[in-house]
Amino acid sequence: MALLHLVDQIVWAAVTEDRSFGDLLPQLMEASKTAPPAEMNDAMPRMAEGIAEAPANLAGWLAIISGAWIETGADPVIAGLAVVQRITDVISGALTFANAWEEAAGGKPPPDMHEEKPSQHIFDTITPRLGERAVGAMLAWFALPQFTMAGCTVLQMAPSIRAGLADRDFRALAAGEAAEYLPQMDHFHALLRVLDDERLLVLDRESRKGWTVTIGGIGDNFQLHILLAGALIGRPDGLPGDRPAPEIVACFLDADVPPGPPVISSPWNLVDAHGEWIWNEGVPADIPVVNGTRVIVIDPPSYERSFPAGRRFPLMPATLQVNADHLPENLAGWWQHIAPAKH
Template identity: 75%
Template structure:
């Protein structure tokens, strides 16, 4: 049977909660092992229907299939990828409702969503609080790991979906509340905060020069730190110093990290427009906006920092581009509001 036909059958079963779903799922997974990306792409719209409409416990398996297809070459920027991301916030909210009801009823932690299964005890515990929403909340609780795993794959591979997210802050808030129950959610929460097509104003305190730099797909400030060095050191009108080697920069852009991995030395300190350190463990979205612009100030390093090469999210390709360069006299209005370097 063709892959798109299997996908149609399993979605029909999932939406009406037909018992045949359990038999069709291994068939779909087996067929997926030899399917081409073209075949998977052709079946993706049907999976999108199931992810959006099926109960969470069955839709979660369709989300897992979508993630696996993406990792095997299917296009992440499809209706199925979008459906996964759109469904996650709803499922997370249901899972949080279950957790809150359980904690209110018992004073203890809810069942482990990865190691335990739905039970009559769970129903009896939360039903007085959740009423008609009991079954949906329980299904959401135990299905959340599947959605988060698939959603992390989608967001790493689909810059247009990341960039097109609406209510990003609300989504991130909901995901952040679930981190305490599911460690994987920390990765998904961070991916929701990835900036794409974001323009930074980068100011060098020593030379008083500056640049507008557009970034995308950067998972943390370790990555930002190194990519800024690659973009600004050694370019005409740029900064002097030791530019990271091309093979090192590739590890922070889109290449696999060689065994080891190589160790990178940081060329400077980064601070924001208020003089506060931009911590490497943070993300570019943490850099505060000043009149709608995130400002990065380059200072000499106060001590030697070293860290391993690589990206926090290995499947997510990053980009950085210098769009404009400014002379010191162009930046007088900015420097007037930048506090002196901390000693």
């Protein structure tokens, strides 16, 4: 059966809640194994309709399949946009379910999203508190893992969607709350905070030199740390030291990590303009803004930090470009805003 025809059938079944959905789902999964990306792209608009319109529990499976298509080369934007738009409602419904359950069940943990399924007992437990919202909240609760998995794929592989999302702070707040119930939501929360086309000012306290850099697709400050080292060490008017090997830097940009993985040592201590440490476990969005710009200050390392090479989000390519070198005499106005490092 042609992929587009099969997708049309399963989307109809999902939207109308027809029983044929259960038979069509394994057929679509099997057909997806050999379908070329061009066929997937043709079917994506119809998949997007199903993701947007079907009940959350069925739409979640369409989102999962769309995510798998994206990972194998299909265009991430059409269905991907539908996924990230719908996931906000799914998160809201899941949180509504969790609150109602905790009120009704006397402290008993909510049902396991992975091991259990919607049931009459679960419905009866939350209905006195949610009324007609009970079905939607229950279905959202059990669909959250599927939407989270698909959403993480989309946000890693579609920078245009990341950059175009409205209310990212609100979405991230909701995702952070949902992570209490689904740890994988931590990844979605972090991806919502990824900066793209963001200019940073990097200052070296010892030489008083500075650089303007533009970053994108960086998942944590481990990655930022090594990409800065790769860009600034050994550069004309750059910094002294041992530059990470090109193949190591590539692991933090867009390359596959070799078996092992290799272990890399951090050459510096990074602090913000207030003197607070920029923790490698954090993300670039944590770095405070000063006069409209996030500022990083390079200090000598306080101790040796070593960590494995690679990206937190392997599907997300990163960029770091040096836009300008700044001489010490041109940075005098900035240093008055920079506090000493706090130890």
